[in-house]
Amino acid sequence: MPSIEELRARFQRDRFATELTGADIREAEPGWAVCALSLRPVHLNANGVPMGGAVFTLADFAFAVAANGFAEQVTVSQHASVTFLSPAKGRELLAEARCLKAGRATCLYQVEVRDELGTYVAHAEVNGFTLHQPAAGGPPPAE
Numbered sequence: 001m002p003s004i005e006e007l008r009a010r011f012q013r014d015r016f017a018t019e020l021t022g023a024d025i026r027e028a029e030p031g032w033a034v035c036a037l038s039l040r041p042v043h044l045n046a047n048g049v050p051m052g053g054a055v056f057t058l059a060d061f062a063f064a065v066a067a068n069g070f071a072e073q074v075t076v077s078q079h080a081s082v083t084f085l086s087p088a089k090g091r092e093l094l095a096e097a098r099c100l101k102a103g104r105a106t107c108l109y110q111v112e113v114r115d116e117l118g119t120y121v122a123h124a125e126v127n128g129f130t131l132h133q134p135a136a137g138g139p140p141p142a143e
Contacts, residue, residue, distance in 0.1 A: 004028065007069050017061040021054060025065055031099035033066035038092050049087035050121070056082050059111040059124040062095035066109060067128050075107060078129040084122050090115030097126075105130050 002010070008025050017023040021043075027034040035058060037043070043054040060077060067075040097111045111124040 001070060007065065010069075011061075011065060014061065014064065017057055017064075021057050021061075023058050023061045025069075026094070028065050028069045030070040031066055031102065033062050033069060033097045035062040035065060035095050035097075036092055037095075039088065039090075047087075050093065052082075052084055055084065055088075055093065055113055055122050056080075056124070058093055058095045059097070059113055059122060060126070062097035062111050063109050063124075063126045063128070066097035066099060067107060071130075072134060074131045074133055075128040076131060077126055078106070079127040080124060082122050082124040085120050087119075088115040088121045089119045090117040092116045093121060 004025060007028055011025060012018050022037055022040065024036050025033065026036050037054065037058045039050055043050050045051040059082060060080065063077065093113055093115055095111055095113045097109050099107060099109055101108045107128040109126045109128065111126060112120065113122040114120055
């Protein structure tokens with residue numbers, strides 16, 4: 001089973017979530033992950049609260065880590081829905097992804113996004129589709 005450092009190295013290839021957005025893997029095990037995002041001014045909308053796209057990116061990244069971090073095949077988002085519940089009041093977002101059902105080709109995950117103060121910011125559900133191809137383990141793509 002890969003260590004958290006090995007997972008972070010693997011998911012660094014998800015450059016939008018990790019490099020541009022700043023998402024980080026905090027904890028993970030098969031079917032479950034917690035990822036975090038330290039909020040910066042670039043994440044805020046005109047009203048001074050985290051932009052929905054930043055919140056959703058973190059939720060989708062947590063799903064990706066939970067579904068793929070320990071898998072031998074690739075699972076991609078097939079359908080996702082997010083309900084924004086409250087603006088974050090803190091300085092960090094935490095997304096917890098949990099597998100509700102995993103089948104041969106599809107899965108269903110629930111992702112809860114909260115800030116470090118406990119504010120329930122968003123609730124997402126992600127239907128995943130498992131591709132019948134091995135998970136990538138090679139070097140990151142060239143720039």
